[in-house]
Amino acid sequence: MAVVRSSDKINSLFHVPLYSNAFYLILSYLSNSLFGFIFWIIAARLYTTEVVGLASAIISTAALLEILCFLGLDYGLIRFLKSSNNPVKLINSSFTLIGLLSLVAVGIFIIGLGIWSPDISIIRENPYYLVIFLLYVPMLVLDDFTDNVMMAVRKAKFIFVHVLIFNVLRLGLLVLLVVFSKSFGIFGSWSTATFIALLVGLFLLLPRTQPGYRFYFVLDRKEVSGMLHFSFLNYLGSLFLYTPGLVLPIIVVNLLGTKSNAYFYMAWMMSGVLTMIPTAVATSLLVEGSNDPEKLKNLIRRSLKMIAVVLIPAVVLVWFLAYKLLLFYGGLYAENAVTLLRWLAIAAFPSAINIVYFSIKRVQKNMKPVILLTSFMAVITIFTSYLLLPRLGINGVGIAWLVGQSVISLIVIIWDMRRWV
Numbered sequence: 001m002a003v004v005r006s007s008d009k010i011n012s013l014f015h016v017p018l019y020s021n022a023f024y025l026i027l028s029y030l031s032n033s034l035f036g037f038i039f040w041i042i043a044a045r046l047y048t049t050e051v052v053g054l055a056s057a058i059i060s061t062a063a064l065l066e067i068l069c070f071l072g073l074d075y076g077l078i079r080f081l082k083s084s085n086n087p088v089k090l091i092n093s094s095f096t097l098i099g100l101l102s103l104v105a106v107g108i109f110i111i112g113l114g115i116w117s118p119d120i121s122i123i124r125e126n127p128y129y130l131v132i133f134l135l136y137v138p139m140l141v142l143d144d145f146t147d148n149v150m151m152a153v154r155k156a157k158f159i160f161v162h163v164l165i166f167n168v169l170r171l172g173l174l175v176l177l178v179v180f181s182k183s184f185g186i187f188g189s190w191s192t193a194t195f196i197a198l199l200v201g202l203f204l205l206l207p208r209t210q211p212g213y214r215f216y217f218v219l220d221r222k223e224v225s226g227m228l229h230f231s232f233l234n235y236l237g238s239l240f241l242y243t244p245g246l247v248l249p250i251i252v253v254n255l256l257g258t259k260s261n262a263y264f265y266m267a268w269m270m271s272g273v274l275t276m277i278p279t280a281v282a283t284s285l286l287v288e289g290s291n292d293p294e295k296l297k298n299l300i301r302r303s304l305k306m307i308a309v310v311l312i313p314a315v316v317l318v319w320f321l322a323y324k325l326l327l328f329y330g331g332l333y334a335e336n337a338v339t340l341l342r343w344l345a346i347a348a349f350p351s352a353i354n355i356v357y358f359s360i361k362r363v364q365k366n367m368k369p370v371i372l373l374t375s376f377m378a379v380i381t382i383f384t385s386y387l388l389l390p391r392l393g394i395n396g397v398g399i400a401w402l403v404g405q406s407v408i409s410l411i412v413i414i415w416d417m418r419r420w421v
Helices: 007-013 017-046 049-070 073-083 087-111 127-152 156-177 185-209 221-256 258-291 293-327 331-363 368-392 395-415
Strands: none
Touching: 017 049, 017 127, 017 156, 017 258, 017 293, 049 087, 049 127, 049 185, 049 221, 049 258, 073 087, 073 127, 073 221, 073 258, 087 127, 087 221, 127 156, 127 185, 127 258, 156 185, 221 258, 221 331, 221 368, 221 395, 258 293, 258 331, 293 331, 331 368, 331 395, 368 395
16 A cells, blocks of 8 residues: 555556566456457447357357467467577477467368357358458467567567557457448457457567567477477466366357357456456566566565455456446346356456466476366366256356366465465
8 A cells, every 4th residue: 555655666666577567468458358348349239149149159269279279388488488599489480380280270170160069150151251260260379479479578568569459450340340241240350450460469569579580480399399398288277277268158159059158258258357467467477487486485475465456346346337337238238147247256366366376386387286276177167067057047157167266276275375475
């Protein structure tokens, strides 16, 4: 509180990389959430709920494929870029590797679409969706990886610029494309904005954050192999950590239909504003802890304090204003998703504990507990969702998410976390 009352002390916080990078990451996530909030409000007004549900399922599917393609190199780059003898070649080798994997992954997905998710088979049936989706997944993978590079060199303010460019573009294109297509405008605006943001990131922003950087395709096995073991273990942990959130929209579509998924997705996106707070701080903790492991305990305490100061009032606001916030999307969204949003808001507290703990383990290069706990959490969440969805509708997913996060946070606190605070 003394810091908050003093402008000099507030300014001094921006000289602490843990806080400054976390601040810009939070701004980036806020920008994503705010513009996403406006984006889906406009989409809900301009498009039918079936189109909104279909587009959100396709976007979630692409995000799931993105995680499958990263191989944990996002965390690996943060952990090992500083010690690399040729950082430019390491960055471009990582780009090349995940770019090739994304092409393979999207091809396999399209071939087996009838097995994975028949309800979004329009991707294969409509030539426009097919071509754009085939291009969108590699673009999404490379675009998001540019943010990881900027984070690895502790230049999170450029991530904010990058995110802002994408969000302004997708919002403007959403309104523009509705004139030409009542079914393709949502996904078309999202994918086009991603492509332009990728070009800006590769050719304008990265050269300003990494001295001597220029983009080219190369695959130097020697550069990449040094971090592949650590990266692959992180890949497994990230896969289990984020997969439930990306699989759940597909489960909702398959069990309840595209209309229910539209209601679910809006609440899910809104709750992401809460999750972004611990995610931003934990990412900054990973970067700073990797650069100075001796100060890890102090960094952890600072991180938890920063999360508490921001997250507690945010959750309280979302809980009490849930119905009014969802009204921006329309009355049907508020009536059908208000309880779900409140469940997801409560889940932000145990989720914050888990996210910070996983960053601690990554700094220590101890990935075994991360893999075990995230896989257990994924099983609990998905299994419970399947049980509760037919009985409770989309509210069952909120309960399942809260149960999965809470069980893991209790294990973390009892098992290991107490000695760090």
